[in-house]
Amino acid sequence: MSDVSQHAADIHEQFSDHLDVSVDDVEDRLTTLVDEYKVPIEEARRSVTNHYLEQAGLEREDIASGGSESVELAEIDEPEQWVDVTVKVIELWDPRSDSVAQVGLLGDPSGTIKFTKWAKSELPTLDEGGVYRLENVVTDEYQGRYSVKLNKTTVIEELDDDIEVGTDTSEIEGAMVAMQSGSGLIKRCPEDDCTRVLQNGRCSEHGEVEGEFDLRIKGVVDDGIDAHEVIFDQEATEALTGITLEEAKEMAMDALDTTIVADEIADEIIGTYYRVEGPTFGRYVLADDVTELDEPADPDPLLIRARSM
Amino acid sequence: MSQAELSREVARRVFASEFNDATYTFKESDDERAPNYALLPTGDRANRVFAVGTLTETEDVGDDSEYWRGRVVDPTGTFFAYAGQYQPEAAAVLREAEAPEYVAVVGKPRTYEPDDGSVTVSLRPESISIVDETTRDRWVVETAERTLDRIEAFQAWEAERDDPEGGSTAPTNEYAQLAREEYDSPVENYRQAVVQALESLDELEATA
Numbered sequence: 001m002s003d004v005s006q007h008a009a010d011i012h013e014q015f016s017d018h019l020d021v022s023v024d025d026v027e028d029r030l031t032t033l034v035d036e037y038k039v040p041i042e043e044a045r046r047s048v049t050n051h052y053l054e055q056a057g058l059e060r061e062d063i064a065s066g067g068s069e070s071v072e073l074a075e076i077d078e079p080e081q082w083v084d085v086t087v088k089v090i091e092l093w094d095p096r097s098d099s100v101a102q103v104g105l106l107g108d109p110s111g112t113i114k115f116t117k118w119a120k121s122e123l124p125t126l127d128e129g130g131v132y133r134l135e136n137v138v139t140d141e142y143q144g145r146y147s148v149k150l151n152k153t154t155v156i157e158e159l160d161d162d163i164e165v166g167t168d169t170s171e172i173e174g175a176m177v178a179m180q181s182g183s184g185l186i187k188r189c190p191e192d193d194c195t196r197v198l199q200n201g202r203c204s205e206h207g208e209v210e211g212e213f214d215l216r217i218k219g220v221v222d223d224g225i226d227a228h229e230v231i232f233d234q235e236a237t238e239a240l241t242g243i244t245l246e247e248a249k250e251m252a253m254d255a256l257d258t259t260i261v262a263d264e265i266a267d268e269i270i271g272t273y274y275r276v277e278g279p280t281f282g283r284y285v286l287a288d289d290v291t292e293l294d295e296p297a298d299p300d301p302l303l304i305r306a307r308s309m
Numbered sequence: 310m311s312q313a314e315l316s317r318e319v320a321r322r323v324f325a326s327e328f329n330d331a332t333y334t335f336k337e338s339d340d341e342r343a344p345n346y347a348l349l350p351t352g353d354r355a356n357r358v359f360a361v362g363t364l365t366e367t368e369d370v371g372d373d374s375e376y377w378r379g380r381v382v383d384p385t386g387t388f389f390a391y392a393g394q395y396q397p398e399a400a401a402v403l404r405e406a407e408a409p410e411y412v413a414v415v416g417k418p419r420t421y422e423p424d425d426g427s428v429t430v431s432l433r434p435e436s437i438s439i440v441d442e443t444t445r446d447r448w449v450v451e452t453a454e455r456t457l458d459r460i461e462a463f464q465a466w467e468a469e470r471d472d473p474e475g476g477s478t479a480p481t482n483e484y485a486q487l488a489r490e491e492y493d494s495p496v497e498n499y500r501q502a503v504v505q506a507l508e509s510l511d512e513l514e515a516t517a
Binding site: 175177178220222223224225226227229266267270271272273293294295296297298299300302303305306307309 | 357435448452454
């Protein structure tokens with residue numbers, strides 16, 4: 001069977017429940033694009049699929065693409081694949097848009113991946129720390145990073161057993177070159193299982209609430225080759241700056257302003273060299289272990305190299 | 310999640326002597342908001358720089374409003390950092406600093422062309438912080454290493470290009486190629502600057 005026939009058969013299979021269309025018809029459309037208009041087969045397939053989606057009044061998520069396959073997260077290296085995964089919900093993040101019901105990080109023994117669950121899919125809520133079998137999720141890619149999207153056809157099954165989550169740990173040595181907004185003394189939503197950071201006293205989920213203070217740093221550690229975004233939780237922030245949560249609250253109280261804490265921290269850390277170790281979550285490194293690099297650096301090996309060039 | 314957040318520009322390590330020669334600037338796309346890069350003579354692009362040195366002098370050179378200039382000296386030369394009303398934190402540090410002091414500057418390269426046809430390169434700081442001597446020495450060693458890496462990549466590209474057998478297999482190093490086209494000074498100058506910078510650390514050690 002030729003490539004085009006195979007793709008035609010796949011597409012036909014996807015739509016057989018929804019449309020009265022023959023394999024030949026699908027193949028004709030593909031052939032026209034591929035042979036006459038020199039469109040690559042993948043793009044042709046996409047285009048033809050879209051045509052039938054429109055005809056059937058369906059969304060891309062509503063059709064299964066010839067059965068999904070069980071994979072480990074680390075195996076995901078292509079967008080638009082339909083896969084089944086068994087994962088633990090490591091973290092839930094604040095959705096930045098009403099169209100997203102939940103967003104966060106999933107993990108399995110092979111690694112971690114970001115997930116998005118659309119509001120319109122009307123799926124049950126995933127709990128942080130919960131272990132699930134997710135069937136029919138779609139992979140996606142953005143700037144070289146992969147994620148999975150849950151959709152209307154996704155089957156969520158909660159599992160009783162725990163799974164070990166493998167993490168990709170990073171070790172970075174570099175200078176702290178910037179501190180991002182949302183650092184310093186912040187307030188989090190006190191609702192059960194909600195730790196969203198409040199914006200002007202409001203939680204995006206629970207509205208106006210009496211927030212609970214927390215201390216954190218979102219910093220950039222830069223080694224001259226890459227800029228790494230690093231998150232320091234309360235413990236790591238206290239260890240790094242010597243400022244405790246209690247002291248931070250007092251400082252803010254005295255100044256009648258919480259931003260004084262961030263200013264103080266920035267003065268302390270920017271321009272300083274650190275070694276940071278910790279797991280990688282998406283684009284962030286979570287600082288588990290931080291050392292200030294205050295021992296003198298040795299110029300001699302480089303001097304030898306420079307002289308011999 | 311904005312695209313800008315995802316692709317934060319790295320802060321290059323470059324000595325003052327090379328930085329001040331980076332007079333050629335360019336963009337990678339026609340987009341108005343596309344980032345500006347200075348072309349480093351050793352063959353890389355720099356949208357942002359991290360520099361550590363001795364702040365030896367500060368001066369308010371502004372006419373109507375404050376405009377602070379700081380001279381930040383490393384073993385090879387002097388960085389000029391300018392901060393005005395749009396860099397209030399950096400301007401405040403320069404206003405209050407008591408030179409000489411070690412400072413770390415994170416900033417963007419900027420070029421200025423006076424009427425005499427020359428081009429001056431300066432730093433527009435995002436932040437300036439007071440640091441200690443260990444940090445400054447670490448920066449010299451780190452900057453030496455990054456500079457040697459660039460020089461090595463430049464020389465590898467040159468060697469391949471000049472190799473008659475190499476033909477079309479020459480490795481691409483578009484910034485080395487651009488630097489060769491835009492600048493006259495050979496990369497050997499920057500290797501010498503690295504040696505000089507590292508030797509200055511060794512001398513300090515010997516006299517300590």
